[in-house]
Amino acid sequence: MSHPPPPSRPAPERAPGTGALSHELRVWWDALAAVAAGIVAMIVVAVLGLWAAGADALPSGAFPAVVAATVVTAVGGTVEVSGGAGFVGRTSGGLVVVPLSVTLAGAVAVAVLFLLPLRHRAVAGGTELLGRVARTAVLWLLAVLIVALAARHTFRISLGEDFIDELGEALGATPTVGFRAAVGPTLGYALLWLLVLLAIATAVSRKTPLPSRLLRFQDSVRPAAFAMLVVLFAYVAIGLIVGVAVALSRGHADRTVAVLLLGLPNLAWMGLGIGLGGAWEGQVPAADIGLPVPKPLAAVLRENDGGPATLDLASLSAHDGRAWLLVLLAVLALLAAGFVTAVRSPADRRHWQHALQLAVAAALTLLVIGLLTHVEARFGLSLLGIGDLGDDFGGEVTLQAQLPRLVGLGALGGFLAGFLGSLAASRVRRRGEVDAPPA
Incomplete structure (x- = not known):
């Protein structure tokens, strides 16, 4: 003999506002x-x-x-x-x-x-x-x-x-x-x-x-912004590979590892700016101090015995001819960014629009790099009036980008790379394109 099922209990009511509180x-x-x-x-x-x-x-x-x-x-x-x-x-x-x-x-x-x-x-x-x-x-x-x-x-x-x-x-x-x-x-x-x-x-x-009010901007901002972000991460990855190779093949591996863990993007992104023709102004004390940077860069900063020095492609190549590889790397990186920008953009965008978008993105990227790679360190001791806070017992290390030059060349390089990348992407199916109907 089967027993009737027990009467079901009503589900407990959720207190008002519980869902909002949980969210x-x-x-x-x-x-x-x-x-x-x-x-x-x-x-x-x-x-x-x-x-x-x-x-x-x-x-x-x-x-x-x-x-x-x-x-x-x-x-x-x-x-x-x-x-x-x-x-x-x-x-x-x-x-x-x-x-x-x-x-x-x-x-x-x-x-x-x-x-x-x-x-x-x-x-x-x-x-x-x-x-x-x-x-x-x-x-x-x-x-x-x-x-x-x-x-x-x-x-x-x-x-x-x-x-x-x-x-x-x-x-x-x-x-x-x-x-x-x-x-x-x-x-x-x-x-x-x-x-x-x-x-x-x-x-x-x-x-x-x-938000709905910003949707109209996403097609003009996101492709170029993503492309430049890829360039920055690619430079960090290349710098990491080079740094690991240096640490394994040369002495002072601990010093190299310290640079990688503290200042790898500083050096890698400066390489992008210098490769595009940008420059930094730097100064280090005349006294021999250890600089946690590659030897050619340190040699340029020490050229004027404590006076200001210009760090650019010409001064670096005077100490190491391989510095010209920075130009090739920067050109390839921006061309790849131009191609990615075009491929990720709607199909109805024109070549000059891609060029303009990448020019703005590259200029802003180089501006941020210039601001973030600024260095200013000063320490000194004055004892009985001797030393004057920066002579025998102190010093100053500075490094700052020439922002107008850096940003201007970044915009020019971005415009050219965006146009050429758009031409190269014209043979690739783009977002929004559909196959033509059969005849």
């Missing part, structure tokens, strides 16, 4: 994941790079603070250097440099995890996208603030002469140097860094939906 928590979790991944990626790369450079041997347990300072500079922050030597001396200095290997690791991690929840969606509302950006920015500023507060340390320095060190101790003027992140400027630059990164990532990714 809000999920969005905050997505933002937290992107921020945490970016900070962790930068810390890991900075630790490995500084360890290879020997910074773990710094006195007074300074290594964690140096790692934090490296992360601060990687997001555009400012590190101030100061110190003192009792009543008879003072130390002063500053550091402006972006370790782009650390920056790139964090940028990739943040961008990938920020875009991941938006992939494979047909459309995204402007309010939703701005909300995700705002949540990510809030958590990002909080994380950068914690890192910036950790980026401070003070330790004693040696002048390299026993007599001067003993004199300083006798006079109570033992020189000390300390560094700390400038919290206000660091937070400002870090916020700008994040907003630019998210804008570029959203503009480049074809699988990320745009």
Whole structure:
């Protein structure tokens, strides 16, 4: 004898607003994941790079603070250097440099995890996208603030002469140097860094939906932006291969690894600019200091015994004829970018439109490279009026791009490559094309 089934219980009612609360928590979790991944990626790369450079041997347990300072500079922050030597001396200095290997690791991690929840969606509302950006920015500023507060340390320095060190101790003027992140400027630059990164990532990714008001711009922005991004990553990959080969075949492998983990994009992207005819102005102290750069580049910077030097194709080739390979590499890279731009664009675009799009993208790319490869490092000690903060006991290292020349040649090269790449792509099926109906 079969028993009738038990009466079904009504499903519990979901509390009003539960779905909205769940969505809000999920969005905050997505933002937290992107921020945490970016900070962790930068810390890991900075630790490995500084360890290879020997910074773990710094006195007074300074290594964690140096790692934090490296992360601060990687997001555009400012590190101030100061110190003192009792009543008879003072130390002063500053550091402006972006370790782009650390920056790139964090940028990739943040961008990938920020875009991941938006992939494979047909459309995204402007309010939703701005909300995700705002949540990510809030958590990002909080994380950068914690890192910036950790980026401070003070330790004693040696002048390299026993007599001067003993004199300083006798006079109570033992020189000390300390560094700390400038919290206000660091937070400002870090916020700008994040907003630019998210804008570029959203503009480049074809699988990320745009608000309806921006859809008309995607066909004119995304192909060229993606092409130039591919060029930048290709240069980093080539530089990595060359760097690994140098580390395996020559001495000082630890120094080479340190350069790769801290400044590989700095050198690789400068190679792109120089190959296109751009130039940098640099200056290093007359004293023999070790520069973590290729020998031809260091030789150019030392040519004028501490005076300004121009770093371009002519000056590099005077020390190493292989520098002309940078021209060939830059030409091939831009032609490939022009081809990719045309192939990924709608079929009804004309050659001059592709050329104009790539010209703008290349000019902006070279502008960013010029701004990010700026270096300014200064430190000096004045003891009883001797040294004057930059002579025997100090020095200055600077490197800055000639931006008008760099951006102008980038735009010209991008226009020509975009036109030629469009001609080459005319024989390739493009987006939006269909086969002609049979006769």
